[in-house]
Amino acid sequence: MLSLLSCRAHIAHPSRSLSFYLRCNKTGDKWKLSRWYTSRGPHGHSSSQQPGKAVSHIWSLAQRVVLQASTRTSKSSGLKYILGPAVLTVSARLFCQVAGCQADVNNNTPFEVAAEDPVPEFKWHILWEFVKPQLFALICAVVLAFGAAILNIEIPLMLGDLVNVVARHLREHTGNYVNEIRGPALKLLGMYAIQGLLTSGYIMLLSRVGERVAADMRKTLFASLLRQDVAFFDANKTGQLVNRLTADIQEFKSSFKLVISQGLRSITQTLGCFMSLYVISPKLTGLTVVVLPCLVGAGALIGSLLRKLSRLAQEQVARATGVADEALGNVRTVKAFAMEERELQLYAYEVDKSCEMNENLGAGIAIFQGLSNMALNCIVLGTIFAGGTMISSNEMSPGDLMSFLVASQTVQRSLASISILFGQMVRGISSGARVFEYLSLQPTIPLSAGGRIPYHSLMGRVDFMNISFSYPTRPGQEILKKFTLTLPPSKTIAIVGESGGGKSTVACLLERFYDPTSGVIMLDGLDIRTLDLSWLRGHVIGFINQEPVLFGSSIMENIRFGKPDATDAEVINAAKQANADRFITSFPDGYHTTVGERGVTLSGGQKQRIAIARALIKNPSILVLDEATSALDAESERVVQEALDRATRGRTVLIIAHRLSTIQGADLICVMSHGRIVEAGTHLELLSKGGLYSDLIRRQRAEGQK
Numbered sequence: 260m261l262s263l264l265s266c267r268a269h270i271a272h273p274s275r276s277l278s279f280y281l282r283c284n285k286t287g288d289k290w291k292l293s294r295w296y297t298s299r300g301p302h303g304h305s306s307s308q309q310p311g312k313a314v315s316h317i318w319s320l321a322q323r324v325v326l327q328a329s330t331r332t333s334k335s336s337g338l339k340y341i342l343g344p345a346v347l348t349v350s351a352r353l354f355c356q357v358a359g360c361q362a363d364v365n366n367n368t369p370f371e372v373a374a375e376d377p378v379p380e381f382k383w384h385i386l387w388e389f390v391k392p393q394l395f396a397l398i399c400a401v402v403l404a405f406g407a408a409i410l411n412i413e414i415p416l417m418l419g420d421l422v423n424v425v426a427r428h429l430r431e432h433t434g435n436y437v438n439e440i441r442g443p444a445l446k447l448l449g450m451y452a453i454q455g456l457l458t459s460g461y462i463m464l465l466s467r468v469g470e471r472v473a474a475d476m477r478k479t480l481f482a483s484l485l486r487q488d489v490a491f492f493d494a495n496k497t498g499q500l501v502n503r504l505t506a507d508i509q510e511f512k513s514s515f516k517l518v519i520s521q522g523l524r525s526i527t528q529t530l531g532c533f534m535s536l537y538v539i540s541p542k543l544t545g546l547t548v549v550v551l552p553c554l555v556g557a558g559a560l561i562g563s564l565l566r567k568l569s570r571l572a573q574e575q576v577a578r579a580t581g582v583a584d585e586a587l588g589n590v591r592t593v594k595a596f597a598m599e600e601r602e603l604q605l606y607a608y609e610v611d612k613s614c615e616m617n618e619n620l621g622a623g624i625a626i627f628q629g630l631s632n633m634a635l636n637c638i639v640l641g642t643i644f645a646g647g648t649m650i651s652s653n654e655m656s657p658g659d660l661m662s663f664l665v666a667s668q669t670v671q672r673s674l675a676s677i678s679i680l681f682g683q684m685v686r687g688i689s690s691g692a693r694v695f696e697y698l699s700l701q702p703t704i705p706l707s708a709g710g711r712i713p714y715h716s717l718m719g720r721v722d723f724m725n726i727s728f729s730y731p732t733r734p735g736q737e738i739l740k741k742f743t744l745t746l747p748p749s750k751t752i753a754i755v756g757e758s759g760g761g762k763s764t765v766a767c768l769l770e771r772f773y774d775p776t777s778g779v780i781m782l783d784g785l786d787i788r789t790l791d792l793s794w795l796r797g798h799v800i801g802f803i804n805q806e807p808v809l810f811g812s813s814i815m816e817n818i819r820f821g822k823p824d825a826t827d828a829e830v831i832n833a834a835k836q837a838n839a840d841r842f843i844t845s846f847p848d849g850y851h852t853t854v855g856e857r858g859v860t861l862s863g864g865q866k867q868r869i870a871i872a873r874a875l876i877k878n879p880s881i882l883v884l885d886e887a888t889s890a891l892d893a894e895s896e897r898v899v900q901e902a903l904d905r906a907t908r909g910r911t912v913l914i915i916a917h918r919l920s921t922i923q924g925a926d927l928i929c930v931m932s933h934g935r936i937v938e939a940g941t942h943l944e945l946l947s948k949g950g951l952y953s954d955l956i957r958r959q960r961a962e963g964q965k
């Protein structure tokens with residue numbers, strides 16, 4: 260159940276820019292505003308600098324909006340879309356009013372709503388599935404690590420024996436003791452070598468296991484994300500999804516390797532060394548047992564505090580990176596609005612904050628390290644003092660003291676690393692849980708749904724029968740209301756109408772990006788839900804929209820995206836049909852020209868013609884053109900239109916159009932308003948009717964003459 264909701268927004272204004280952050284908590288079944296702050300803009304003030312009355316006024320109003328909004332829908336998914344904008348709009352408007360600035364805050368204020376769902380559960384059985392193939396290597400690594408740790412217990416005792424030999428010789432003034440220590444020293448050297456080999460062995464194996472588990476996780480998560488339906492991507496931000504693929508898996512992998520290798524070593528060493536300490540001197544061990552855990556405990560406490568500070572500082576760095584990422588990713592828009600200065604100020608604000616946090620963290624680490632060094636030296640001094648007293652009363656030998664010192668240092672290090680590992684394990688588990696959350700997610704429209712592929716060739720008749728539909732992210736808003744339409748085979752049907760009337764939604768439903776809430780879509784008399792989805796999208800429907808997105812590879816690869824097994828000749832043929840061959844061959848690299856990220860090195864008309872070729876290469880029975888020429892200038896439109904006229908011949912075509920001049924030759928024109936068809940007929944029939952269509956034509960002509 261959703262119980263936390265946070266919203267963020269930036270309001271830009273020539274004299275002031277403000278960032279808002281609001282957080283709402285659910286207590287019982289009521290939502291309450293629990294925290295809010297506004298950031299300092301370039302000329303603004305932080306909320307705490309505003310007159311107290313104003314802030315409390317905004318606070319109580321925003322509080323009321325949350326309550327009202329939460330009563331409008333009980334569904335958590337819908338709630339966040341109402342709560343976020345509602346709270347932000349009202350509080351931002353009020354804030355600006357009180358702060359005396361005239362920011363234009365309307366429903367288009369960019370906002371970001373994040374549902375802070377409870378931390379997902381860590382699923383051990385999923386981890387097991389990834390670890391299972393690496394089990395043998397993992398067991399070998401564990402055995403080697405165990406061996407290295409056991410040697411670490413043995414080594415201090417042998418060091419002590421060596422010191423004892425030297426001390427005896429010094430006491431008895433016997434000259435040459437080299438012969439006596441040669442054997443134990445060589446044995447010690449051998450043990451160091453074995454320990455080195457074991458350590459390299461287990462680190463290598465663990466690294467291999469970790470990398471393979473992480474690679475498997477990445478591939479499985481990516482496959483699982485690609486399997487999700489479009490509604491999933493409406494509700495989740497791409498940046499967050501990519502973060503799970505990269506940062507979360509990286510964190511999980513590091514924790515996995517560290518916890519197994521160091522955890523195992525630290526635990527065995529602590530237990531083993533304690534045993535050795537007890538064997539050497541139970542009295543001194545008793546003292547250590549009292550002092551050491553207190554110091555290690557205090558260290559762990561301060562350490563966890565510092566880690567928390569470090570996490571906050573990292574989050575702040577991520578926030579700053581987010582600002583830069585957004586600005587650089589949308590650099591054309593930023594430049595077009597001359598917003599470089601504002602973006603710089605936003606970035607500088609976030610960077611300064613992260614700098615301040617990192618400075619505090621640095622100071623904390625410095626003090627902590629100074630104190631812990633002093634504490635460790637004091638322990639050594641204390642042990643030597645107590646041990647020296649015991650040596651003078653013949654309770655222990657100097658060699659025993661040496662062994663004791665080495666072993667107690669090992670215990671200290673091991674206990675300290677266990678406390679660090681614990682924090683690392685918690686972080687690893689929460690990263691793993693975030694990754695696993697999406698691994699077990701099932702799409703509502705799986706690619707394998709239906710599964711039926713008709714054996715006869717398609718005629719291409721489509722019937723939308725009584726379709727009602729609301730987007731899953733806005734369940735309260737019905738976009739299509741009992742929508743009914745037939746696309747006869749090989750005919751061209753155009754849908755026109757006001758913006759936001761639901762035209763593109765019709766195309767999305769035909770592609771099965773979403774399923775209707777009620778009603779059926781039939782293809783040649785078959786419910787499309789019973790048909791194989793990959794076949795439907797890959798072979799039956801060709802989709803061309805207003806802003807075609809190309810991949811950053813070559814033109815050849817981009818066209819081949821429509822049919823992966825197409826030959827070069829097929830690609831060239833599709834390009835010719837799409838009027839694209841001439842401009843492609845005019846490039847020095849021809850079909851091997853790379854088009855840059857999202858096709859930035861091509862003009863709008865060129866991109867559109869490549870998109871047409873990409874759709875045509877699969878020879879679809881049905882072609883959907885969603886405002887395919889509306890973003891083009893007159894000349895590009897003419898060439899693209901020519902390509903489209905050729906492409907649509909002999910196919911069932913659904914055109915969604917803004918520019919009415921492009922659809923006058925359609926067999927049927929349907930005018931849509933508020934999710935329904937309100938008028939239908941040919942261009943001339945509709946004109947003579949004098950209804951909505953002729954109104955639209957008149958308006959467009961008037962706009963064209965301006």
Ligand SMILES: Nc1ncnc2c1ncn2[C@@H]1O[C@H](COP(=O)(O)OP(=O)(O)OP(=O)(O)O)[C@@H](O)[C@H]1O
Nearest residue numbers: 493730732733738757758759760761762763764765
């Ligand atoms: N992914 C989505 N999630 C939620 N609501 C959406 C989504 N896509 C569109 N809408 C909403 O559905 C309604 C219809 O949108 P649609 O894109 O179908 O309209 P349209 O008639 O094609 O408009 P335009 O001519 O401006 O492209 C709009 O109110 C829009 O805000």
